[in-house]
Amino acid sequence: MPVQELDRQVADRLTSSGVRYTSGRRAVVAALGSAAGPLSAAELHTSLESSLPLSSLYRTLMVLEGAGVLAAHFSIKGVARYEMAEWLSGHHHHLVCVGCGLVEDVELGVAQEQQLQEMVTNVASAFLFSAVGHALEIQGRCEACA
Amino acid sequence: MPVQELDRQVADRLTSSGVRYTSGRRAVVAALGSAAGPLSAAELHTSLESSLPLSSLYRTLMVLEGAGVLAAHFSIKGVARYEMAEWLSGHHHHLVCVGCGLVEDVELGVAQEQQLQEMVTNVASAFLFSAVGHALEIQGRCEACA
DNA sequence: CCTATAATGAGAATCGTTATCAATTAGGAA
């Protein structure tokens, strides 16, 4: 999705959540919108050259996650990493390099994704869970770490 | 795997790691060996009725993970949850409740697991990753949180 | 321009986890 289109989508979403789209929030969206993978608060802080204080950054992440603009995930250790929510970035899964920790987005083909979705629905209903999402993490070694 | 068989496997592994299989460690293995899903340190502490102090519990978890007896994972909010390593518990996936953080183990059927394995191999090779494992996490709401 | 409300930034507080260290325990040699 082109940058200004993404920005408009986010702006709309925030407006309808009654939340202002301030410059700090724009900075975070811009950083994550062009990131190669999910980023932690610390990484974002560095990437934004400390232009917004950690406390504000954390709050911004909470607000944006609460508004459904960002999604958090926890793969390596307990640190939270954020990425654009799937309605903005598209549904995808992750390749995680067990060597260097690199996380790369991957999209499955339509047929495969449908298979997966069926599995998920079946399994969840058997356990009286109402499934709201799924995530396939493929652990491996990237070219560099092979 | 029957309890005493699991205990013997763990004992052997610890011996060959030069680590003693003490009563605290036995208690943790027993608790996790019969759990329905991965447990956090806090949950284990409660489940063991505070019989071993938190500091010892955390250390025990580190030791057992280091010896390859336990595996950690991080799903909700970054809290670490531990389960028996797959060579002891068998390959499985997780249902995660986004409401309360409950994690439940689920095994896919042979056919489904094979489908999944094929997906993983295909996708990984397309990205020049050598896959060493995979994990499917199904996010939803448990009966209580529905 | 005013006013009500949202957002900010600095710092303190909290949570889960890890490190420190003296005291205890356990396996092996004599």
Place this chain on the structure above:
DNA sequence: TTCCTAATTGATAACGATTCTCATTATAGG
């Protein structure tokens, strides 16, 4: 068994990541 040494334990302090508090600042709407 008894001693010796090293591993283990438990209380506590320290730590890093995150969240909260609150006084100040900025903003949209009348």
